[in-house]
Amino acid sequence: MDRTFLQQKQLGRHRRWLIIAPPLLFLLVFFLIPFGFALTISFAQTAIRVPPYTDVLSIDAHHRLHLAATLDNYRYLLTDQVYVLSYLYSLKTAFFSTLICLAIGYPMAYAISRTSRSTQSILLLIIILPFWTSFLLRVYALEGIIRDNGLLNQALLWLGLIHQPLKIMHTSTAVYLGIIYSYLPFMVLPLFATLEKLDRTLLEASADLGSPPWRAFLDVTLPLSMPGVIAGSMLVFIPAIGEFVIPTLLGGADNLMIGRVLWDEFFGNRDWPVASAVAVVFLVLLVGPIAIYQHYRSKELEGQEGHA
Amino acid sequence: MNERAPTMLLTVLGIGVALLYIPMIVMIGYSFNSSPLVGIWGGFSTHWYLELTRNDQLIAAAWLSLRIGFVAATVAMILGTLAAIALVRFRNFRGRFTLTAMVNAPLVMPEIITGITQLLLLISMLNLFGWPHRGFLTIVLAHVAFCTAYVTVTVQSRLASADRSLEEAAMDLGSGPVRAFVDTTLPIIAPALASGWLLSFTLSLDDLVISSFVSGPGASTLPMVIFSKVKLGVAPDINALATLIIATVGVGVLIAGVVMRRADRQRLRDLQLAAQ
Numbered sequence: 001m002d003r004t005f006l007q008q009k010q011l012g013r014h015r016r017w018l019i020i021a022p023p024l025l026f027l028l029v030f031f032l033i034p035f036g037f038a039l040t041i042s043f044a045q046t047a048i049r050v051p052p053y054t055d056v057l058s059i060d061a062h063h064r065l066h067l068a069a070t071l072d073n074y075r076y077l078l079t080d081q082v083y084v085l086s087y088l089y090s091l092k093t094a095f096f097s098t099l100i101c102l103a104i105g106y107p108m109a110y111a112i113s114r115t116s117r118s119t120q121s122i123l124l125l126i127i128i129l130p131f132w133t134s135f136l137l138r139v140y141a142l143e144g145i146i147r148d149n150g151l152l153n154q155a156l157l158w159l160g161l162i163h164q165p166l167k168i169m170h171t172s173t174a175v176y177l178g179i180i181y182s183y184l185p186f187m188v189l190p191l192f193a194t195l196e197k198l199d200r201t202l203l204e205a206s207a208d209l210g211s212p213p214w215r216a217f218l219d220v221t222l223p224l225s226m227p228g229v230i231a232g233s234m235l236v237f238i239p240a241i242g243e244f245v246i247p248t249l250l251g252g253a254d255n256l257m258i259g260r261v262l263w264d265e266f267f268g269n270r271d272w273p274v275a276s277a278v279a280v281v282f283l284v285l286l287v288g289p290i291a292i293y294q295h296y297r298s299k300e301l302e303g304q305e306g307h308a
Numbered sequence: 309m310n311e312r313a314p315t316m317l318l319t320v321l322g323i324g325v326a327l328l329y330i331p332m333i334v335m336i337g338y339s340f341n342s343s344p345l346v347g348i349w350g351g352f353s354t355h356w357y358l359e360l361t362r363n364d365q366l367i368a369a370a371w372l373s374l375r376i377g378f379v380a381a382t383v384a385m386i387l388g389t390l391a392a393i394a395l396v397r398f399r400n401f402r403g404r405f406t407l408t409a410m411v412n413a414p415l416v417m418p419e420i421i422t423g424i425t426q427l428l429l430l431i432s433m434l435n436l437f438g439w440p441h442r443g444f445l446t447i448v449l450a451h452v453a454f455c456t457a458y459v460t461v462t463v464q465s466r467l468a469s470a471d472r473s474l475e476e477a478a479m480d481l482g483s484g485p486v487r488a489f490v491d492t493t494l495p496i497i498a499p500a501l502a503s504g505w506l507l508s509f510t511l512s513l514d515d516l517v518i519s520s521f522v523s524g525p526g527a528s529t530l531p532m533v534i535f536s537k538v539k540l541g542v543a544p545d546i547n548a549l550a551t552l553i554i555a556t557v558g559v560g561v562l563i564a565g566v567v568m569r570r571a572d573r574q575r576l577r578d579l580q581l582a583a584q
Contacts, residue, residue: 016398023391023456024403027410030453034425037432051431108324111317123321125565130328132557134514136531137550140538141331144338144547149345151334181327188324234416242418244517249538259420259517266424266521276428279421290416297412 035283042276043069053273073277083278086256087285093172093257094241097179098187101236102229104180105187109228110221112188113195124192127185135182139249142181146174146250170252178246179236186235194228195221227296234293238286258282332554339547356548363545366533373513373530376444380451381508385501387452388459388508393489395460396467411464414457423521426450430522442524450522451515455508462507466500467493 044053045068058066077083112123130138145151146168153165168174198221206216244259251257258278265275339357343350360366391411394401414422430446433439440446470493478488516531523529537543 016394016401019390020394020398020401020403020407023387023394023411023460024407026387027391027407027453027456030426030429030449031410031414031422032406034422034429037428038421038425041428051435104320104324104327107317107320111321114317121565121569125561126325127328129558129561130332132510132561133332133554134531134534134550136514136516136534136538137335137546137553138331140534140543140546141335141550143538144334145331151330181331184324184328238416239418242420244420245535259418262420262424266427272428275424279424282418283421286418290413293416294409294412 038276038279041273042073042280043071044273044276045070045072046271046273051272052270073273074281076274077277077281082256082261083258086258086261087282089255090241090243090257090259093175093179094237094243097176097183097240098233098237100176100180101184101187102233105184105191105232106229109188109191109195112192113198120196124189127188131185136245138182139178139245142178143169143250146177169250170255172251172255174250174252175247175255175257178250179240179243182246183236183240186239187232190231190235191225191228194225194231198224227299230292231296234289234296238289238293241286242282332550335547336551336554338544339551341544341547344544356545357552359545360548360552365528366530366545366549369528369530369533372444372527376447376451376529377509377512380448380455380512381505383448383452384455384459384508385505388456388504389463389497389501391456391460392463392467396464411457411460414454415461417454419515419517422454423450423518426453426518427521442522443527446522446524447519447527447529450518451508451512454518455511458507458511459501459504462504463497463500466497470496 040056041053044056046052047054054068056067056069058068060066108127112120112127115123143150147153148165148167148169150169152168153162156162157165168177202220202224203216206220207213211219241257242259243257244263247255247257247260248263251260262275262278262282265271265278340352340354341348341350342353342355388411391407395404395408395411398404426449430440430442434441440449472493474492475488478492479485483491514531515529516535519529520532520535523532534543534546534549537546
């Protein structure tokens with residue numbers, strides 16, 4: 001194939017921008033630049049006006065630029081315990097929910113990967129289906145199970161296992177259950193993707209060499225499925241840590257997660273500069289997990305392209 | 309090799325699937341309960357479905373959400389496909405890194421942060437230009453931003469694995485690059501475009517947090533109305549609404565599954581025929 005001929009046939013340098021520019025500009029304006037606004041406003045002060053904060057940058061009558069930035073909002077985050085505590089609580093909740101999702105999701109994904117192809121696609125459909133229904137409604141559905149007079153308590157009372165309804169709603173347990181219930185599919189899918197690709201002859205080889213199955217699992221399956229473990233964990237951990245709906249609907253007043261604090265700061269207190277500062281700090285703390293996830297994803301994409 | 313999965317694994321799988329489905333099945337059951345109280349079975353009734361048809365606020369919200377979802381998914385499908393083409397086909401261009409980051413970040417960005425930052429942008433724009441007022445348009449813009457990311461990722465992997473030889477052949481035969489792409493590659497990646505659209509539509513319909521930040525007075529989407537009802541406690545008509553949504557999704561997924569299976573079989577048969 002004449003390479004230069006095809007090269008000529010490709011879009012010219014300038015016409016390529018007709019394709020690149022629309023998504024690039026749109027996402028710049030409506031996704032990236034907004035973070036700049038949040039960063040700027042986090043240095044402003046609250047003011048009783050619309051919008052409710054002072055200008056960080058302003059130009060006076062003599063065309064001079066004024067900078068009125070303050071670090072007060074960030075200082076406030078450290079002095080008021082609510083922010084530190086809610087961040088730690090979010091971190092803890094997201095971490096343990098991810099672990100539990102992994103403990104349930106790994107055997108699920110493993111079991112699916114061991115079934116025949118046609119069963120696999122049906123089982124995957126069953127796992128994905130809840131995701132296509134409403135997230136909000138599923139959280140509400142869970143409430144119907146765990147509320148004081150919900151199905152779980154009724155069943156346990158009827159069985160005589162308990163004599164008084166368990167108090168699950170408005171506790172940490174409810175928040176955990178909500179997160180696990182909502183995000184379990186996100187754990188199963190990437191795990192299945194890596195387990196399915198796993199080369200089974202390696203397991204046979206390790207069995208031939210005398211490894212018992214559990215040893216073969218630890219030596220072969222687990223290390224090879226690490227990309228799936230990492231991707232699944234990040235897909236649960238990152239949304240869980242910023243979760244708003246679940247702690248609000250299922251949690252109690254003391255289950256303050258950072259997402260809820262941000263919401264209240266914005267709509268309740270209308271303290272936008274402090275809310276912006278919380279968002280900025282939160283984002284900085286999330287850079288690590290997001291980078292891990294992106295690293296894994298870009299490796300996977302390279303693998304796909306190398307495949308083609 | 310396809311040894312049978314051990315019983316223990318299958319048990320965990322069964323428990324996991326039960327965990328995912330029991331709450332929804334119970335909710336469907338309650339939607340036919342004539343008693344408004346959870347936990348008390350008052351007999352079978354379709355009362356709450358009738359109530360639903362009379363709830364004007366809910367119907368208006370549903371209509372608004374459907375319109376937003378339709379527009380946002382369509383715009384996101386176009387922008388996302390363009391972004392995927394740019395990332396897969398153009399090796400080097402200014403802004404490639406930024407574009408890559410911007411189509412991957414929304415997938416993992418907590419909604420609440422996206423919502424807050426977008427609201428701050430919209431407020432500043434309104435202050436500077438007197439536009440846009442918060443409502444339908446601003447919700448669509450915010451939804452397009454995160455839906456574009458999902459479309460890009462979906463189309464990107466399909467496009468990366470698509471065979472380019474047909475397109476090159478079309479160019480050899482005299483088609484321009486755009487025409488060659490539309491005639492050969494576009495049909496191949498069309499299923500990815502369709503699933504990207506569907507995914508965007510679903511995500512847009514389901515979004516509560518971002519919408520709450522960027523919407524204005526008078527523009528309440530369906531999740532916003534549901535959330536405010538559910539927050540107050542038991543809402544039996546929401547059970548009925550949820551049942552309708554689950555039924556629609558179930559039927560839709562079932563149809564999609566059957567269609568995909570047929571297409572797969574057809575492709576297999578074609579391959580076998582071609583091999584003979």
